[in-house]
Amino acid sequence: MxxxxxxxxxxxxxxxxxxxxxxxxxxxxxxxxxxxxxxxxxxxxxxxxxxxxxxxxxxxxxxxxxxxxxxxxxxxxxxxxxxxxxxxxxxxxxGNSYPVPDGDFIALAGGIGIASLLPLMRKFKERAYLFYGARSKEELVMMDEAKAVSKESFITTDDGSEGKKGLITDSLMKFFNSLPITHHPLPLYACGPTPMLRELYRIIKSKIQNPKSQIIECYVSMEEYMACGVGVCLGCVVKVRSQEPVDSSQKWIYKRVCKEGPVFDIKDIIWE
Ligand SMILES: Cc1cc2nc3c(=O)[nH]c(=O)nc-3n(C[C@H](O)[C@H](O)[C@H](O)COP(=O)(O)OP(=O)(O)OC[C@H]3O[C@@H](n4cnc5c(N)ncnc54)[C@H](O)[C@@H]3O)c2cc1C
Ligand code: FES
The missing domain is CATH 2.40.30.10 (Translation factors)
Incomplete structure (x- = not known):
């Protein structure tokens, strides 16, 4: 078609x-x-x-x-x-889509990132621990539906006008610290501003490298600027770790968000 x-x-x-x-x-x-x-x-x-x-x-x-x-x-x-x-x-x-979660999962949405994650949460009803942050109450959209399809929800705003005051990544970190070490690992799906995704990587870096941690998989949807959207202009590239280095000095390659993404494994992206 x-x-x-x-x-x-x-x-x-x-x-x-x-x-x-x-x-x-x-x-x-x-x-x-x-x-x-x-x-x-x-x-x-x-x-x-x-x-x-x-x-x-x-x-x-x-x-x-x-x-x-x-x-x-x-x-x-x-x-x-x-x-x-x-x-x-x-x-x-x-583009590609979110890998299918096997059981419960974490959905981390920053602002309009909820637009990308809600279809996943709707499809796998009451299986998401939702972490949803925005600048203020009026920037939290579709809250009722998002809460209704979640297993549990955690809300933050920068100004404290709804939910806890602060960053959503701080709430996520507290959640991780509260989980027993024996908790079944939860895959994490995130969409939101790049600074939020970068902070997420900083928080979970050690966890995704540890097979005994409470999360082992983390997928992020990247919202790069796009011109063509179909893989032709190379206007949307991100630096990704290369599985097979081109030579010993180049350990990364460019990938197109519109074609090979927008969903990437967080540990493949080079977060500079
Ligand atoms: C795969 C993908 C999915 C997206 N899904 C949604 C969605 O469901 N709902 C939604 O509202 N937006 C979404 N976006 C972002 C949306 O495409 C941009 O907001 C839009 O292109 C802005 O166009 P504009 O002409 O209004 O703004 P412009 O005049 O192009 O830019 C205005 C301001 O927005 C910022 N901006 C523009 N594009 C982006 C971007 N891609 N990421 C971050 N900041 C940007 C600019 O820095 C500038 O400050 C998505 C982006 C991608 C790549
Ligand atoms: S937007 Fe043109 S290659 Fe991705």
Whole structure:
């Protein structure tokens, strides 16, 4: 099936001043998306912005695709102006998806990272320990649904307006420290700003190298800037440890987030 299709805007609901939920109805048959995959969406009906923007699949139902998005700049502002009946071009589903968790798992979401993780939590209901952090209460979206599909949830905001005041990675660290050493290892899935993912790596570095630790697998969805979304422009590369070094001096290679990602094993990424 072609990944290039046109879709009709069903509605484009404002959740608050920052966030919207866009519901599209594809005008042709499409492949079924998996949690973690994304689409490149045309954001307006002019050449400005020219490039499509990447958005994680938030929900897929028969003949309907939903995207949860935060208004940031030109593209997302233009997307927010789409009205019912407007037709846009889309490409997807693109990239890889989250590996299927075997039992319970941890979902770590920073801000709009929840858009990528909620489909996984919805699919494996009541199996996620959710750690969800944002700057303030109004930047926590889809909280009710996220809590409802979780086994347990831990919420933080930078300003303390909802949940505990502080960083979500601090809550995660406390959780790890409270687990008995005999606890069955939990795979961890994370999506959010790069500083959060970098801090996550710092916290769990020793744990993922220790076979007796409470987590052994950790997957992160990288939100790099993208131009083409289909592996052609090399605009989205990240440095990844090379399994087979090209020569003894180069222990890393570039991988494309849009093609080989967006989901990577955290220990493969070079966090500089
Ligand atoms: C695989 C993937 C999935 C994504 N899924 C979602 C999603 O489900 N919902 C959602 O709201 N956003 C998502 N994003 C981010 C979204 O693509 C960007 O917010 C969007 O492209 C911004 O376009 P713009 O024209 O509005 O902003 P621009 O004018 O391009 O930029 C405005 C501001 O946003 C920042 N910015 C732009 N792109 C990114 C990015 N990729 N990561 C971090 N900061 C960025 C810029 O630094 C700038 O400060 C995803 C990104 C990727 C790569
Ligand atoms: S966005 Fe062009 S190669 Fe990834």
């Amino acid at each position: 072609s990944k290039y299709f046109k879709a009709k805007t069903v509605d484009n609901i404002s959740l608050n001043k920052h966030f919207r939920l866009l519901n599209l109805s594809p005008l042709s048959d499409i492949d079924i998306p998996q949690p973690g995959q994304f689409y490149m969406l045309q954001t307006g009906d002019t050449c400005d912005p020219l490039l499509k923007r990447p958005f994680s699949i938030f929900r897929h139902e028969e003949n309907s695709l939903s995207f949860l998005y935060r208004i940031r700049g030109k593209g997302t502002l233009s997307l927010s102006r789409l009205k019912s009946g407007d037709i846009i071009n889309a490409i997807g589903p693109l």
